[in-house]
Amino acid sequence: MFKFSTSEPKDSLRLPPEVWRLVVEHLSREDARSLLSVCTLFHELAVPSVFSHVTVRFGLWPPHDWSADENDDTQQSKELRRRSELSTCELLFHILRTPSFARVVKKLSVRAYGEEDVFELYALKEAILVMTNIASFCWEGRRPLPTALVLDALAHSSGHVLRELSLPSTVSTWSYAAKLQPLQALTLHRPDDECDALLLSGSAQVPIAAAVEANEETLTRLTLYGDGIWDCPLRSLLRLQELELILPISLNGFEHVMAQCAELRYLTLDLKSGSRHFVRMVQAHPTTLPLLTAFKLLGTNADDAGSIALADFLRDKKNLRMLDFGWLRNEEVVEDGPEGGLPLPLLEVLPQLPALEVLGLTVARNRLTPATIRFLAQYIPPQLSALMLRLESRVFFEVNGAAEEWTDLVAKLTSLRYLHVLNKALLGDVKRKLLENHPRSLELFGYGCDMRWIGRDLSGHGSPKDLPPWPLAKVTFCTAEDFGCAEWEWLFRYHCLDALAL
Numbered sequence: 411m412f413k414f415s416t417s418e419p420k421d422s423l424r425l426p427p428e429v430w431r432l433v434v435e436h437l438s439r440e441d442a443r444s445l446l447s448v449c450t451l452f453h454e455l456a457v458p459s460v461f462s463h464v465t466v467r468f469g470l471w472p473p474h475d476w477s478a479d480e481n482d483d484t485q486q487s488k489e490l491r492r493r494s495e496l497s498t499c500e501l502l503f504h505i506l507r508t509p510s511f512a513r514v515v516k517k518l519s520v521r522a523y524g525e526e527d528v529f530e531l532y533a534l535k536e537a538i539l540v541m542t543n544i545a546s547f548c549w550e551g552r553r554p555l556p557t558a559l560v561l562d563a564l565a566h567s568s569g570h571v572l573r574e575l576s577l578p579s580t581v582s583t584w585s586y587a588a589k590l591q592p593l594q595a596l597t598l599h600r601p602d603d604e605c606d607a608l609l610l611s612g613s614a615q616v617p618i619a620a621a622v623e624a625n626e627e628t629l630t631r632l633t634l635y636g637d638g639i640w641d642c643p644l645r646s647l648l649r650l651q652e653l654e655l656i657l658p659i660s661l662n663g664f665e666h667v668m669a670q671c672a673e674l675r676y677l678t679l680d681l682k683s684g685s686r687h688f689v690r691m692v693q694a695h696p697t698t699l700p701l702l703t704a705f706k707l708l709g710t711n712a713d714d715a716g717s718i719a720l721a722d723f724l725r726d727k728k729n730l731r732m733l734d735f736g737w738l739r740n741e742e743v744v745e746d747g748p749e750g751g752l753p754l755p756l757l758e759v760l761p762q763l764p765a766l767e768v769l770g771l772t773v774a775r776n777r778l779t780p781a782t783i784r785f786l787a788q789y790i791p792p793q794l795s796a797l798m799l800r801l802e803s804r805v806f807f808e809v810n811g812a813a814e815e816w817t818d819l820v821a822k823l824t825s826l827r828y829l830h831v832l833n834k835a836l837l838g839d840v841k842r843k844l845l846e847n848h849p850r851s852l853e854l855f856g857y858g859c860d861m862r863w864i865g866r867d868l869s870g871h872g873s874p875k876d877l878p879p880w881p882l883a884k885v886t887f888c889t890a891e892d893f894g895c896a897e898w899e900w901l902f903r904y905h906c907l908d909a910l911a912l
Contacts, residue, residue: 462515462516462517463515463516463517463518463519463891464501464515464517464518465518465521466501466502466518466519467494467497467520467521467523468520468521468527468530468553469494469553470491470494470523471521471523471551471883491524494524495524495527495530499530499533502530502533502534503533505537505540505541509540512540512541512542513542515541515543515544516545516546517545517574518538518541518546518547518548519547519548520548520549520550520551520556521550521887522549522550522551522553522555522556523551523553524554525553525554531554531559531560532559535557535560535563536563538563538567539563539566543568543571544564544567544568544571544572545571545572545573545574546572547572547574547575547576548574548597549576549578550578550887551578552580555578555580555582555583556577556578556583556586561583561589561590564590565590569589569591572590572593573593574594574597575590575596575597576595576596576597577598577599578598578599579599579600579634579635579636579638584598584618584621584638585620587617588617588620588621588623591624592625592627592628593625593629594631595631595632595652596625596632596633597632597633598618598634598635599633599635600635600656600657618634618639618641618642619638619641619643622639622642622646625646626643626646626647626648626649627649628649629646629649630649630650630651630652631651631653631676632650632652632653632654633653633654633656633678634655635656635657636656636658637658637660639667640662644667644670647667647671648673650673651673651676652674652677653676653678654676654677654679654680654706655678656678656680656904657680657681658681658684659683660683660687661681661684661687661688661691662687664687665694665695668691668695668699671699672700673701674701675701675702675703675704676703676900677699677704677706678705678707678903678904680706680708681707681708681709682709685709685710685711685712686712686716688710689712689716689720692720692722693716693719693722693723696722696723696726697726698723701729702727702729702730703729703730703731703732704730704731704733704768704900705724705727705730705733705734706732706736706770706904707720707736708734708735708736708904709738710736710737712753714755717754717755718755720755721755721756724756724759725759728765729765730763730765730766731765731767731768732766732767732768732769732901733766733768733769733770734769734770734900735753735771735772736770736772736800737756737771737772738772738774757789758789761789761791763791766791766793767793767794767795767796767897768795768796768797768897768901769790769794769796769798770797770798770799770800770901771799772800772801773786773800773801773802775802778801779812780815783812783816783819786819787815787818787819787822790819790822790823792823792825794825794826795826795827795828795897796826796828796895796897796898796901797826797830798832798856798901798902799830799832800832800908801831801832801833802833812840813839813840816843816844817843817844820844820848820849821847821849823849824849824850826848826849826851827851827854828852828853828854828856828895828898828901829852829854829855829856830855830856830857830901830902830909831844831856831857831858832908833858841860844857854893856909858909859885859909859910861885861909862878862879863877865877880892882910885909885910886910888902888906
């Protein structure tokens with residue numbers, strides 16, 4: 411934590427502003443925020459760091475938005491909504507009245523969890539028109555959806571500098587992505603209400619192909635929901651370094667992507683179907699994607715032959731630093747040993763990946779016993795810096811010694827900085843013992859939706875301090891900046907709903 415001390419020599423305050431600007435640029439947002447009230451000079455230097463990312467909120471975001479009571483008219487709810495609306499209006503009017511402030515905003519996020527409010531959308535449009543340096547624009551939620559006026563204002567004010575665009579995947583938003591170029595990152599993310607029409611490829615998704623094609627010279631990161639990618643010309647995908655496909659209905663044609671997109675380094679597949687098709691592809695082409703650095707495969711299961719094929723595909727990836735397997739439980743598997751329900755070939759390949767530092771793994775079996783934990787521990791690479799375990803089991807404990815088995819597993823990971831465990835059946839005793847016996851290297855601990863930094867006191871022993879948990883809104887909308895590490899955000903990505911459900 412940065413602290414300004416009045417006991418410092420006065421000469422230190424006479425440093426040129428350029429030097430202080432370099433200092434402030436290397437501070438965290440929290441530390442930079444503490445400088446706002448020190449003096450005029452520090453205030454002016456801190457404003458660009460603190461307000462480079464601005465979030466506009468429409469309505470109240472609840473922890474479980476999909477099940478919120480929209481008819482909640484209690485006095486407390488009305489007051490909270492009134493305060494939220496007032497805060498949003500004050501922010502937008504401040505931007506309108508202060509062009510110098512508007513120019514420091516580089517990233518604009520909108521959390522739309524309210525109602526269709528014409529006045530607020532108009533105020534947002536007017537504010538965007540004076541923010542001329544927006545390099546990243548992200549819209550979360552669907553109440554309201556971004557309107558044509560808002561997106562036209564974005565194109566008019568910041569189209570020349572906009573590089574990252576993230577919008578809900580809806581018919582009304584697809585067409586605008588083609589107007590915003592040159593983009594480096596395009597995300598058309600999963601809408602809150604799943605719609606089969608948004609999944610299928612065809613003429614309805616032509617605007618998605620147009621958006622990708624319009625940015626093919628600059629686009630390096632692409633996230634699409636459904637089958638829209640199959641309408642994109644292959645040449646428009648050749649420069650991609652990161653590709654995320656969320657719930658595609660089909661993987662027909664993906665073998666051409668794997669063969670031709672030689673620059674691809676980050677690949678995420680969240681499969682609703684098509685896992686067998688993908689397994690057949692890697693079985694036929696195990697040496698494709700030689701530069702693969704991060705691989706996230708969710709919603710998947712395979713038989714023994716399929717697991718072996720995936721293991722062979724991974725074994726060749728010597729640059730693979732991040733791996734996340736979301737394995738589905740196979741109800742037909744007979745659990746007659748500690749490895750029952752676990753993809754053994756995939757476990758066995760983990761120690762053979764020399765660069766692996768970030769690992770997410772689903773352990774799917776009906777009964778999770780101490781023997782299972784000891785079996786799993788054999789294959790967890792000791793050099794990991796981040797580990798997420800998603801434990802899908804109906805019965806977690808068979809004997810009382812299981813908590814010790816987990817602490818033994820984690821204690822051996824002496825470089826571990828981020829640990830996250832997801833399982834509905836975990837007991838508080840496990841959480842307490844993991845917090846008490848974690849490696850000294852641990853910085854961030856997650857247990858379901860309870861995420862908190864691991865602090866240490868300033869005594870000689872440096873014992874752990876119980877720091878407050880992250881707010882649920884921060885857990886839901888967390889960014890790489892919140893984690894302080896892009897690799898940790900990548901590991902947690904697409905597991906937020908699992909965490910909030912616990």
